[in-house]
Amino acid sequence: xxxILIVDDQRNMRTTLAMMLRxxxxxxxxxxxxxxxxxxxATGAFDVVLTDLRMGSKDGMDVLRVIKDxxxxxxxxxxxxxxxxxxxxxxxxxxxxxxxxxxxxxxxxTVKVAKAIGNRRLAGEVAFLASEFKDRxxxxxxxxxxxxxxxxxxxxxxxxPTDAIVLITGESGTGKELVAKAIHANSRRSQRPYVPxxxxxxxxxxxxxxxxxxxxxxxxxxxSARKGLFEEADGGTFFFDEIAETPxxxxxxxxxxxxxxxxxxxxxxxPIRVDVRIIAATNQNLMNAIAEKRFxxxxxxxxxxxxxxxxxLRMRREDLPELLSFxxxxxxxxxxxxxxxxxxxxxxLMTYDFPGNVxxxxxxxxxxxxxxxxxxxxxxxxxxxxxxxSDRPPxxxxxxxxxxxxxxxxxxxxxxxxxxxxxxxxxxxxGISPTTLWRKMTRLGITFD
Numbered sequence: 476x477x478x479i480l481i482v483d484d485q486r487n488m489r490t491t492l493a494m495m496l497r498x499x500x501x502x503x504x505x506x507x508x509x510x511x512x513x514x515x516x517a518t519g520a521f522d523v524v525l526t527d528l529r530m531g532s533k534d535g536m537d538v539l540r541v542i543k544d545x546x547x548x549x550x551x552x553x554x555x556x557x558x559x560x561x562x563x564x565x566x567x568x569x570x571x572x573x574x575x576x577x578x579x580x581x582x583x584x585t586v587k588v589a590k591a592i593g594n595r596r597l598a599g600e601v602a603f604l605a606s607e608f609k610d611r612x613x614x615x616x617x618x619x620x621x622x623x624x625x626x627x628x629x630x631x632x633x634x635x636p637t638d639a640i641v642l643i644t645g646e647s648g649t650g651k652e653l654v655a656k657a658i659h660a661n662s663r664r665s666q667r668p669y670v671p672x673x674x675x676x677x678x679x680x681x682x683x684x685x686x687x688x689x690x691x692x693x694x695x696x697x698x699s700a701r702k703g704l705f706e707e708a709d710g711g712t713f714f715f716d717e718i719a720e721t722p723x724x725x726x727x728x729x730x731x732x733x734x735x736x737x738x739x740x741x742x743x744x745x746p747i748r749v750d751v752r753i754i755a756a757t758n759q760n761l762m763n764a765i766a767e768k769r770f771x772x773x774x775x776x777x778x779x780x781x782x783x784x785x786x787x788l789r790m791r792r793e794d795l796p797e798l799l800s801f802x803x804x805x806x807x808x809x810x811x812x813x814x815x816x817x818x819x820x821x822x823x824l825m826t827y828d829f830p831g832n833v834x835x836x837x838x839x840x841x842x843x844x845x846x847x848x849x850x851x852x853x854x855x856x857x858x859x860x861x862x863x864x865s866d867r868p869p870x871x872x873x874x875x876x877x878x879x880x881x882x883x884x885x886x887x888x889x890x891x892x893x894x895x896x897x898x899x900x901x902x903x904x905x906g907i908s909p910t911t912l913w914r915k916m917t918r919l920g921i922t923f924d
Contacts, residue, residue, distance in 0.1 A: 477592045478502045482512030482526035482538055483554070492525065495581045496588065509533030517545035523572075523591045528555035528562060536569065543570040550591040554579075563913070568818045583899060616653055618801045619794035623786045627654060634781050635661035640733070642778045643756040645785030648834030651756040652716060654783055659712040664752060667711035670704050675720040682725055683741055690742035705738050708751045718755040718778070719764050726771045733777050753778070788829040788836065795824055798833060802840040814847040823854040826918055884919050887912065891921075 479501050483489045486507075493503045504521070506512035509530045516524045516538060524542055528535035539551050553566045556577040563574045572591045575583060597620070614628055634641065635658045643651045652671060659669045677685055688703030705713065715721075721729070732738055733753060737746040755778050764770035788794070799816060807814055829835050843856040886905065894900035902912040916922075 476500065476502045477522045477595075478504070478520060479588065480504050480506060480512065480516055480521040480524045482506045482509065482516070482524060482530075482535070484508045484527065484530045488527070492584070495584060499585050499588075501588070509535070509538050513538045513541035516542040516549065516551075519546040519549065521549055522595045523588055524549060524551045525588070526551060526553060528553050528566075536565065539566060539569050539571055548595060550595045552587055552591055564822070568822060614657055617650065617657060618798050619791060620797060621791040621794050623791050624794060627783060627785065630781075630783065631657050631661060634658065636663060638662075638752050640752070640778055640780040641754045641783065642781070643754065643783045643785065644761070645756075645758065645783075646787045646832055647758045648832030649785040649787060650833055651758075651783075651785060652714065654785065655712075655714045655754045655756065658754060659714075659752075662712065662752065664711050668708050669712045669714065670708035671714040671716060672704060673716045675717040679722050679725070682721065683728065687728070687738045688740040690740050700740070703738065703740065705732065705749050705751060706747065709749050711751060713751045713753055715753070715755040717757055719757040719759040719761060719770055723769070723771060726774050730771065730774045730777060733774075788832045792825055795836075796821055798836060799824075799840065802837050803844070806841050806844040810844050812844060812847065812850070814844050814850055814852055817851050817853045820852065820854055820857060823858060827858060880919060883915060884921060887915060887919070887921055 479496055481489050481492050481496075481503060483492070483505075484507060489505045489507075493505055496503045504515070506515055509526075510533045512524065512526055513533055515521075516526075524538070526535040526538045535553050535555070539553065542549055542551055547570070550572040551570070553562075553571050553574040554577060555562055555574060566574050572594060573587050575587055614631075617624065617628065631654065641655070641658060643654055645651055655671070656669065659665060672686065674682070684701075684703070686703050686705055688701050688706060691700045732749070735746075736750065737748050739746055761770055761775050761779075765772045765775060788798075799821065803814065803816065824836075831838070839857045843852045847856065887901070890901040890904045891898070894904060898912055898916075905912065907915075
């Protein structure tokens with residue numbers, strides 16, 4: 476049974492809330508003030524802590540800080556009769572799951588508590604994945620707790636033991652090679668070579684020689700016979716990064732390798748058997764490449780046996796806090812400093828689109844840690860400067876972004892009108908959380924009285 480702690484210095488309020496929540500099937504305990512609430516909440520005995528904001532010597536913000544420092548998985552909901560945006564923002568920055576304004580209905584309370592408990596259970600599952608599961612399957616570099624990340628990890632576990640060919644698609648910087656390495660590490664070929672090749676980094680004239688090898692004298696400079704990377708990878712895994720960058724002539728030869736399991740060195744007719752698992756990746760739309768005659772359709776079908784499509788970072792923003800923590804720890808150790816992030820950083824990054832995805836975020840953190848002066852990294856240290864209108868010529872992408880913003884603004888304003896100005900009811904009608912609605916309203920400059 477989920478366990479809830481109510482922290483409020485008003486006895487009548489504590490009693491009423493306890494009756495509501497016990498009636499919904501929860502185990503409830505009470506703390507008479509902030510000092511008792513912080514002490515008991517920090518033990519980790521509770522799934523959710525519901526705390527008043529205004530109390531005596533230790534207020535709700537103090538309770539929130541103590542609990543999140545000691546028990547990061549415990550969800551905290553802040554209650555306030557002084558419901559200002561400023562207090563809500565501060566609570567969210569400190570790690571509160573949500574806030575609720577007094578007076579509130581029993582339904583509003585139970586809905587928020589149920590969501591907090593659901594998030595607490597999910598966080599527990601993710602914590603398990605982050606320790607035992609990730610250690611077992613060597614996933615220490617794949618960071619995140621979103622549904623998209625959990626799905627990728629689950630599919631890796633199922634697919635890795637097979638020899639199925641894998642195609643990984645997604646924007647640049649989404650972690651395609653990390654997935655390829657994880658597949659190899661969990662396969663029966665894990666003790667054999669893993670050979671990655673960036674097809675965009677090798678010229679067309681050298682690509683065939685590098686991969687298939689060459690005979691002595693087969694071209695100018697070939698003073699001796701040489702094994703290609705396919706032979707070096709025999710028994711292991713061959714990873715083609717940016718497979719769409721290969722010329723059509725090479726694609727035909729790669730198709731033959733996949734179909735027949737043999738190669739021919741440049742300048743030789745004798746076939747050489749190779750046993751490799753193929754994993755390919757691209758940031759391009761291969762169907763468009765096929766339509767433009769830049770990629771062979773038959774090779775596409777050969778590669779597209781098992782498909783991983785990695786989402787961009789802007790589609791899994793809930794992973795940002797964990798990614799930031801991972802990279803901060805990594806580069807603090809590397810540089811030998813103890814830099815920390817200013818509390819405003821995560822909120823600011825939530826509105827940034829990360830065109831370079833996780834790779835861009837990592838580079839941002841690495842640079843900020845290397846250049847930090849006072850030990851605190853701010854948004855100015857991480858985010859690139861906002862271009863002025865003169866620096867940004869109009870583009871189709873920005874035009875599309877404007878259309879999306881207009882549609883969002885119209886939908887939000889309509890929902891607020893229908894809800895009589897209640898953000899909670901408007902958020903429910905829109906199918907988003909009140910916090911997400913508030914962020915969108917702030918970004919779009921929407922005020923509603």
